Amino acid sequence: xxxxxxxxxxxxxxxxxxxxxxxxxxxxxxxxxxxxxxxxxxxxxxxxxxxxxxxxxxxxxxxxxxxxxxxxxxxxxxxxxxxxxxxxxxxxxxxxxxxxxxxxxxxxxxxxxxxxxxxxxxxxxxxxxxxxxxxxxxxxxxxxxxxxxxxxxxxxxxxxxxxxxxxxxxxxxxxxxxxxxxxxxxxxxxxxxxxxxxxxxxxxxxxxxxxxxxxxxxxxxxxxxxxxxxxxxxxxxxxxxxxxxxxxxxxxxxxxxxxxxxxxxxxxxx
Numbered sequence: 001x002x003x004x005x006x007x008x009x010x011x012x013x014x015x016x017x018x019x020x021x022x023x024x025x026x027x028x029x030x031x032x033x034x035x036x037x038x039x040x041x042x043x044x045x046x047x048x049x050x051x052x053x054x055x056x057x058x059x060x061x062x063x064x065x066x067x068x069x070x071x072x073x074x075x076x077x078x079x080x081x082x083x084x085x086x087x088x089x090x091x092x093x094x095x096x097x098x099x100x101x102x103x104x105x106x107x108x109x110x111x112x113x114x115x116x117x118x119x120x121x122x123x124x125x126x127x128x129x130x131x132x133x134x135x136x137x138x139x140x141x142x143x144x145x146x147x148x149x150x151x152x153x154x155x156x157x158x159x160x161x162x163x164x165x166x167x168x169x170x171x172x173x174x175x176x177x178x179x180x181x182x183x184x185x186x187x188x189x190x191x192x193x194x195x196x197x198x199x200x201x202x203x204x205x206x207x208x209x210x211x212x213x214x215x216x217x218x219x220x221x222x223x224x225x226x227x228x229x230x231x232x233x234x235x236x237x238x239x240x241x242x243x244x245x246x247x248x249x250x251x252x253x254x255x256x257x258x259x260x261x262x263x264x265x266x267x268x269x270x
Contacts, residue, residue: 008055015054018066019046025069029076030249034256076248077241084238086247089254091209091225095135100224101197102173103130106184106204106212107142107155114153116162118231119205120144124159126228127203128166135201136170139163140191142184143176181212181257182266189219198222206230207250211258214267 023046026032032042050062076082105127108120116124124141131139144155156174163170175187192198199222204212206227213225233246261267 011054011057011059012051013054015050015052015059015062016047017050018059018062019050019053022046022062022066022069025066025073028073028245028249030246030252033249034253073245077244080238080244083244083247083251086207086233086238086251087235089207089210089251089258090227090235091213092227093213093224095130095201095226096199096224099134100136100199100201101192101195102138102140103127103136103201103203104140104175104184104188104216105142106181106202106208107144107178108205110144110146110148110153110155110158112148114148114158116144116155116158120155121162122231123203123205123228124162125166126226128163128168130201130203130226131168131170132166138173139168139170140173140175140188140200142178142187143174145177181208181215182261182264184212185215185219185221185266188216189221192221200224201226203228206233206235207247207254211254211261211267214258215261218261218265218267 020043023043027042053059053061105123108123109117110120111117127139127141130136141155141159146153163172173191175184175191178184178187188200192200198220200216201224202209202213202216203226207230209225209227213223216223233243233250234240235247238244238247258267
């Protein structure tokens with residue numbers, strides 16, 4: 001009996017280790033972002049599931065899942081092919097020769113102290129560059145509205161501070177409330193209808209451009225798509241393991257998002 005109990009303990013531990021490794025590998029590839037999970041919470045769930053499977057004599061399942069997840073991660077990190085899928089989500093249109101009705105900069109997130117994240121800052125700086133180059137005299141920003149330590153915080157102050165540092169005072173419009181790309185597109189349609197606008201330049205992160213611009217076209221706007229510089233992934237190279245895993249994760253997230261938007265009828269382009 002003691003030997004049998006010890007064997008179950010060993011199987012439970014091995015199952016927990018295998019599932020923990022599987023989740024760590026899949027989270028590295030961006031699965032946590034795809035399912036909207038907090039990586040640490042699911043990490044403990046994976047450990048518990050592996051332990052249970054090992055205890056009931058199904059330790060082969062965690063071992064297989066763990067091996068497959070690690071193999072996928074290594075393939076993405078060290079083979080050039082999988083990561084280049086991420087480039088398929090990037091859309092770059094030539095700028096129109098005449099000014100458009102507005103430049104629209106999509107939101108990202110705020111840090112815990114209420115500042116724009118690097119991604120949000122990159123998008124805003126690209127929008128500011130387009131305004132300075134004469135693409136439009138109107139700038140439309142999405143407002144990020146969140147709760148930090150029980151206090152309501154928005155992106156307004158930091159967005160305006162960055163524009164002031166850039167020496168710009170465009171005709172500024174705010175989209176709110178937002179929360180998804182679809183809602184941003186709907187809010188922009190409402191704003192455009194009030195002012196009689198039709199043509200916009202949409203600025204967002206490279207991997208988000210294809211789906212985002214299609215969503216804006218889905219509400220009837222004429223869209224020029226412009227990716228902001230991305231300091232998190234070297235898209236032109238994709239030489240490092242970190243760049244490859246991030247590019248693959250963004251491809252996975254955007255591909256599933258594209259399928260969802262197509263299924264809901266929010267985008268019509270192929």
